[in-house]
Each structure stands twice: as C-alpha cells, then as structure tokens.
Amino acid sequence: MALNGIVGWSTGGSYNSWGVKITWSAKQNIAGNYSDVTASVSIRSTNSGSWFQRDTDIWLSIDGNSDHKVFGNLLLNPNSTASNVYSRTVRVPHDPGGGKVFALSASMSNGTVGTVSVSGSGGLTDIPRAYSFNYSSDTVQYDSPVTLLVFGNGSGNKANVYFNIGGKEVLAYSNTPFDTNFAVVPKLSDFANITPDMAAAIGYVIVKTFTPDGQNIGSTQKLFTFTMSSSVVPSISNVAQTELVDKIKTVTGSSTLYISNLSQIQLTTTANGIYGSTIKEYNVSIGNLSFTSTSNIQTIDLSQYNIGTGSIVATITVTDSRGRKASIDVTLNVQAYSPPMLKNFKVTRNMDLNTTINIVKSVAVSSIKNGTTEKNSYTVVTKYKKTVDTAWITAKTETNTSANFALTGMAIESSYDIQVTITDKLSESVTVQSNVPSIFMIMSWSDKTVGIGKAAEQGILDIAGKLSDIYVGGISLLDLHYPIGEIKITTNSQNPSATIGGTWERYSKGKVLVGLDESDSDFDTVGKTGGEKTHALVVGLPGNSEIGIYPNNKEATNWGLMTGGGFKNRVMISETENVPYNSKPHNNLQPYITVYLWRRIA
Template identity: 30%
Template sequence: MPDIRLTGTLSSPYVNHTYHLYLDLTINSQSIQNNTSNITLRQWAYSSSDTYQAYSSSTTGNSCWIKINGSNVFYDTRSMDFRNQQVVELGTYTADISHNSDGTLTIAVSSGFDINGPSSLYDGAVSSYNWSLTTIPRASLITSFPEFTIGSGVTVTAPRYSTSFTNTFQINIGGTVIETTGDLAQDSYTFSAAQLDEIYATIPSAVSTTATAYVTTKLNGSQIGSTQSASATANVGSDISPTLSSVTAVETVTAVSNLALGTNNFAQTLSRIQFTINGAAGVKSSSISSYKVVFNSVTYTNTSSVVGTTGAITSTGAIVATATVTDSRGRISTSKTVTCTLLTYNAPEISAFSAFRSDSGGNASPLGTYAKYTAAATISSLNSKNQITYSIKSKLRTSGTWTTTHVSTSLAVGTTSLSVTPVYGTYTATTSYDLLLTVSDKFNSVTAGYVLSSGEVAMSWSKTGIGVGKVWEQGALDIGGDAYYKGTILESSFVSGASTLIGRTLSPLVTLASASAWGDLPNGYCGFISHSSVGAPPVSNYGYFIKIASRDMARGWGGIWIDYSGTGNAFFGRTTDGNVAASWTRIYTSDAAVSHAHDNTSISLSDYVSGTTPKVAGIISGTGAPPTASTVPTGTVYLKYV
C-alpha cells in the first residue's frame, strides 16, 4: 500500500461515466547519512463501466505526466485501453530526493493524462498536493549555553535526535579553540573551570569576552548535518585580582639613614621616605599596570614598583602607608600596609647664652679679664641617636673676624641637652667683645650672640672723652646704663654722621650717605633724616625715621620711614646686615592712583576684615574683632599688611 493515494478527475465527454484516476505516493526508504528519501510516484486509472470504455492504440497521440513542484519528473506517450475494466498504468517515478538541512521536506506533487481515440478522455488530472515527508533526524540543536563565569565552568546542552548519534562539543574564543571533546553519546557537556582556564590568555586586558559553543553531530563517525553554534558572555570572576606581597619604606637621606633610627623609624621634616611595592603580580594572564601608595593623605603612583618618594613630613607618630596594585584588567589588589613612625625633630634651640666679667675662678669682677659664661641648649633625641656639638667664640667688637675659639666639642651621642658655665679669658677691661655660641646637631646649627661690655666703673676718663658706668671707649661721652636728665637738652648745630649720635634723644637733621650709616643708628633711634640714594626708600630725600629693632651681631635692623613731602608715603624697611642696603615695602600712600589709600578716610571694619581694604593705614570706624581678635574702637589707626 502506498503511503498516500490521491484521487484525480476527468473532463468531457465522459465526465459522468465511471472512470477512476489515482496518484500513489510512497516513501520507499530514507538515508539519515545522506539526508534523502527514496520515493515512488505512481499514476494509474481504470473504468468500472462495462458500457463506456475508452481506448487508443496510438503511441504518440496519448500522453501522461507526473510533476514535482510544478516541473515534470515523468512524461510519456503510450497506447491506452480502458476496455474490460483493466488497470491502465499512466507513469511511475522513483528517485532519491534531498531533504532540508533540518531533515524536513515538503513537495508539491501532481499528475495527469490525455487519450485520443474512438472515445476520447482528456483533462484527466490529480490536483497539486503538498506532501510532507517524514522528517529525517539531523544535527543536534544547542538549546542551552548560558552566560558564565570562567572560573565556575559552563554546560552546553544539545539534545540528540537519535541515541545512535554522538555529539562533539567545543568552546571557541575569537577563533581560538579553548577545549574540544571527543564524540560523546550524550546530550550535554559541562566544561570545567580547568578546561576553560585558557580563556584568560585571550583577554589579558578585559573582564569579559564572547564565547562560542559548537556542537557537531555524527552517526558512525560521519557528520550529520551542519555544525551548530551559540554564543554567550564569559566573565572573569570578581575574585580574580592581582596580588602583592608587601610594601617597604626606605630612608633616602643619607645623613638620616646613617643614624640607624630603627626599622621603619624616620625623622620629622628630615626624612624623605621611598616606598617600594614588592611581589606584585597579575593573575590569569593579566599584568600590573600601576602601583599606588597612600601615605599621610598623599597619593603616590607609578608604573614601576618603586612608587615614589615623599617630601618633608611635618606630622609625627605612627603613620600607615597603604599599598595596592592595579592590573591590565583594571582589577585592584588587596592592600598591604607598612607603619612608619615619624620621630619628633626640631632644630637645636638655645635657651640661654650670657656672660659677665669675672676673675679666673669665675667670681664676678667688674674689671675682670675673664668671663663666666652660661650656655644652655637642647636638641631632639631621635631615638637617642642625635648628638650635640657646640662651640664658643669671641672677637673684639671692632673686628670682623672671630679670632678666638674657646671650645669646640661634641657631647656623647644620645645627650639631648647642653648646660655649661665655663670661664674663659682673657678680655681686656677697656674693650667690649662679641661672644658667639654655636650649637649643632647632626643636621642643623643655631647661633646666639652676646656682648661682653668693657669693664664697669662709676666713671672713667680718657684724653678725648668720659665714660659713665663703664670704661670709656668712644665719643666725648660714653654711657653704660640708663641715663636720666632733668632740664632741657639744647642743640646748637646739626650733626652730619650717625655714628656720633649714640644716646641722643633729640631729632636733629642727620645726613646718611651709606647703607652702613643706617645700621649705625642706635636701636630705638627716631629723628629727621636726609639721605642719599644708597639704601634709602624710593622717595624724596627728607623724612622721619624710627628704628624699631636691631641685631647685635650683624647690625641688621628694621624701621619705618615717613616721607616729609606732601605725598605722605610710608615704608617699612629691613635688612639682615647693617652694611647692606635695606629693602623697603610701601605701607601707606595718599596717592589714590597708586593704592587707593584711605588717608584720614573712615572705612568699615567689615571691609577691613574681608580683605577689600588696600595695603594702607587709615582711620577705621566701628567696632569688631580684626584678625588679632582685639576690639578696634572708632578712630583707631590700624596698619594692615596683606
């Protein structure tokens, strides 16, 4: 029996007579290997009537045909005889026909015939019929290949259409085969984390990639259909991050390093600490792209393991340095730390330095030719590794060279304080001396000066002058100590040099012709001055000057100059060396074009505090708290330096 029998129709002139037309459809066999079906199409007819029986012996006038998808697969001309109710064969077609790649196949089949003879039949036909053949089992389809984490494995599922089939599974990344199985009689396969490890090498700088799974189905070792594929995202696990073993801190300042302060001990302001990250490594084919250390709120980064070196560190105590590395995938390692202890360090400090005239035993003597010193100083301990070195020198006040070194020595390492009261000599009673104490530690030095005056007497005489309270050294009157006057001091002439004005309380016109002349003025001097251009303010040649303070050693000084001219310019001058011209800073001018001064102009205290007031002195109105936190009443003159 055929698989399907189709019935046809006939047209005039015998349409009402009993003729029967059939097309039998038969699947003879199917080839899974070749994905084909062997089919037979048979067209045949007969008449069930004894009265009307068509026939024609012509072999050319009669025709029959069979079509698949509208095209003849069989055509023939032959004699046809329907008498005696016999079966008339109208053509047979047998062939292998290929299925679609998925094993399915549907074809349109039709057939027909014509007979010309004593009783003609024509338009015999079997209408087109869509014949769906039995599906041939084909390649397995991938039904599951989910997104996965490389380190956790992944299962590829591809059910087989026949237990006789095998599946071969493969994982591929961008054309690189990661893992391939053999021919497996199973519908799924789980690739382990170890098998997928090679994926990491394909993405050294990424945290994900696209993976493709391939499944090839076979029967008896021969491939069935085409290889199937599916894609999924492969992710690097969040636990895959770079590592480092430690971070070390090393002193780079040789002088500090030589002290051997101890492991991870450093000196405040002195040390320069270099951080190095050790044992940093990428993981699963990544590489280290950057190194980072955070220390004392400062971040140091580099592309090499020597991350960076600090500047001066003002903090003290234990400070933690935290190190991390970042790999080419952007993953950051677990941190490692090192604790650095910053030992307190301050420059040496002299707390006392003085001397008085004495005898050789250190007993006070107004005219003694020896001096008993008091010297005290401290240094920072630095774990008892620091050391005090000190010296005491002297020279005549009129000399520019320290001619005598009385002592220059170092105390035991670890000693942090100096306290000595030595006696040195000799010092002529009629002469004053400059004394100098220098205290050093391993890193810095400080100095202090003192003036050992000439011998003390109630009064002394020389050929050219008188000394009061001291041995005379200079001028017509050389006074040591405070002077008290009752009455009026009269001035009969101007004096043209500063060096002769020691002790003068009046304000004559004094002409200063050199930078050193300014240094010669006594501390606290105030007067009316004429000057040349050397070391002077950049204004007119006349003005009022007050010397605020001066140094004993180098005759440095600071003072204020007020211009005598109508501009009313005021300057603050200072120099560290009395022989060197001073530098001057304008602190007031009435010239609005220069600094918009508030010359005798009322300004609000809020403007002053907010910073809108220019660099001037003026009359401030109102009350409130200026930067000094004191109350400024209305009308107070306040100098602001910005």
C-alpha cells in the first residue's frame, strides 16, 4: 500500500502508436478516515508522424467518480510525451477498518487516433482506526471495578475510556494501556441523579481513539447494565410523635404519653431520597396493623385501632422512587384505660332502723401516670331524691376515694332514688342509679294509688320488688320479659340482677351479633364465632417471575420498557425477588359503637 502510483502506459489507436498513462498521489486525513487522491493523465506518440490538430476528449475516473475535458488543437510532436494533460482530485473514503483499494481509468479519443484507454487500481496506505476492547462482565455495579482489555494496533494513537448513561458521558480512564487488563470504575455520584427512578440503567462503555495531537479518529462502544448497591437507600433523619387530643395532653402533662381507646397519635417522618430519588411511600407498622400513605404525616386513632399497651414499637418504612426502602423503629408509650365503673352498688333500708338507707359502693378507675405521678384523679358524687320528686339532693362528694355510708332520717312511707356519678379526668361522667322502696306493707292505698309490698306513692299500681318478685299467672315478669337465654342491650355497666333479678353474664365481648341462618354453614349454629379484626392481603406476581430480556439474552426479573431521555426503548431491570405485594395485615373493622350485652343464664 502506498500514497502514490502509476497505471499505464497503454498503447492503441491508429497504427497502435499512441499511449495513455495515469499518475496518482494521495493525502490522507486520519481523523476523517479518507484520502484526497489526485490523478493526472499523460499521453504520447511512438511513430514518426505528427499529431493531427483535432479536438481531443480525455476522461479520467477515480474510485468510480468520472469526468472529462475536451482539448482543441492539441499538438503532439512525433516520438514525444505530453505529461499531465488532464488532472483531477477526488476524496476517497477508506473502509471502516482504515484500508482502501480504489479503481483508476482514463481514455483519450479523437477523429485521427480513435480511442486509447487504460485502467487499474491503487492501494492506499491504511489509516489506523478505533481500538477494539473486551471486558470481564457486561453488568457492573456503581463504584465497583470492571476489567477492560484494549487491543493495540501499533498505530501510536492513544485511547480513553468513557461511561455514557442517558446521554451523559464521563471520562473514566485516560491514555489506556494496550493488550493488558486494567480496571475502570463507574461512579454512582456521576450518574445517579439522572436516574432518580431506577435502581439499574442501561448505558455504554466507550473506548475512543485519538491521534497524538488529539484528533478523535473513532470509537468502539458496548452496551452495559449499571446497577446500584443494595446499600443505596433513602435516609430517615427523624420521626416526631405527638398527641393530637388536647384534653389528653392537659391531663397527662405530656405530648408523647398516649391513652388506649382515646388518643390520636400523629407521626411525622422526615426522610430524604438519595442521588435524586424522592420518597414515594410511607408505611407505619404496629404489630399486625399496617398504615400506608404518600404523606409523611400519619395519624393512628386509638379509638379505632387497638395497638396494645406499654412500650409499643412502631416501625416506619419509607420507599423511594427507585423502590429502595429504609426503616426506623420508634417507641410509643401507651397506657391502658377504661372508663370509670361503679362496682358492688347496693341500696337497702336498714332492717332495724327503717329511716336509714345503707349505700354500698366501690369504684374502678384507670391509673394514668406520668413517671410516678398519678394524673387521673376522680370524684364520686352521691345524690338522692324521693322517687316522686324531680330535684336531686347531694348527699356526699368524694375525691379519689369511694366509701360506704348511710342516709338517715329518710321517710319510711317514701321510695328513694339513689344516683352515683363518677367523673375522672379523661372521660365523661358515668352515672348509675338505683331505687329503694318504702318500708314493707302488704297493701296500702291513697285516693289515687294502690301500693303492694310498699307504701302507695305513684301511678295507679305501685308494686315493690324486682321483676323476679312479681308473678302473673304463675310466671314471674322476669321470665315473661327476659326468659333464660335472653340478651339485654344497655349502656349501663350494672349487672341487671341488681335491678330486675335473675342471674346474668356478660356476653359477646368485642363481637357483633349475626342472625342465625340454617342454610349457611358459617351461621347455622347458635353461639358460632368467626371473622377477624385484621386481614393480610397477599397478591403474588404472575407465574414464578416476570422475565425481561437483556440485549445479550440474559434473563432478569421485574422488567419494564423505559421511555424517557437517553433510555428510550431500552430494558430496565431491577433485581428483586418474587415476593407477595403486601403480606402485612390491614384493618378489617366496620364502623362500630360499643354497648354492654348481658345474657340471662338463670
């Protein structure tokens, strides 16, 4: 191969005494991978005659590019040579590998000579092109090395290595060695911000070839998958917790002391994505309960959810736009609470002193402490009135205690209503009322009322005793209205045995009632139970996995076709296992209101 050459002489024409020759030279452009070829046509005469003065048409073709020129009165003396009669310059592109062989042809013709032609080829000196390379793996993790091997070609040119992801190109290695392994490292900090929604991206490793004076003469690139370490996750800097119910904060003297059944806990999570990612989801998990939102502020209403009492651990998990997660545990101090309750409440007339009414009572009040200090004080107010009156009289007010006591000087011919009200710092007042009849009389009467077992006071018929003490047709009113097995619904915590008689038990605690249905196996037996307060959603992925195809036909899970930026129509792979979508239980409760259910058992 060369940068100049000759094609010819070729003889012909009349008397076979005329000749044509092509002389060529080339100037190469390394960066452009082409040569500018200049060719010239020379002619000669080999006989003793003279050249007739005629118009002569000379054609010259270089690498298929042809043109001609007509010469008038072109004179060529006998046995002489006319050099460079016609010249042209044509740009000849080299092959991608840098080599090139091109065709040359020329001809002359006129009415005297006829036509004389010559043809041949020229081989141009190779122009060194881009270096090729090999690699250890076509999947590389950011901030981890990948091994390259650049094959030398003896050209004296240099090579640099670049990473290109989404159109952003970064120099990774300058002036690489040849024919020896060396490591390059893609830096997460260079590319993560342009892939805020992806944990893996498709890009290129590019080896560019430069002349010693810095001209880029070509490049070789290969498709790579760039992945992020599992340690690249969002961060949680703080989770603030506070009580939203002002009354509770006032009572406890704390914004982080919570009361079961009453508190509203607000959790505010401060979290940040990493390398351009954003937080897309916040989840609070407490025991079997799970609350998910796109907001960083979540409220847990303890009147709706039972999270337990004591030091309760809540796990806050944030998920960023790459699907990466971070979690933190916070401790919630929840104290048990029930509304105050009056226990063992009995009101009777003294058998010896009928003008004395004995009141027996005790209370149950939840203890709420901030440290060692009791915060839930309470009062017990006992009132009485004659049954026929409307105005109540306060008999006793007690603070943080409840004692038995007696009312004296009470009229023997009157019935009395006794009312006890308990009020603590957290709940509304709880009031329980009972009645004590007048002294026992088989029968008494007034102008409007007949009394049986007591003094006549009100109504047409005023009967002493409970429903269980009154019989009609041999059957007690208790059995008529509340036969054994009957259920009584009330908001009064007092056992019905104290007011209407019989033996009762609390029934269906924490459960709703469903009508029996003999045709439905779930509801065909009295007393059957079922259902659940929380339920876990488990949605599996289709089949065993979702399969995507790399450019090199490897398999991957959970793939999607990207559409934006430099990633259009490329496959994005996220290496995640085939796991249920959400295996944590969610709340399954219908709206409800609680009451006391009592069932008569005797």
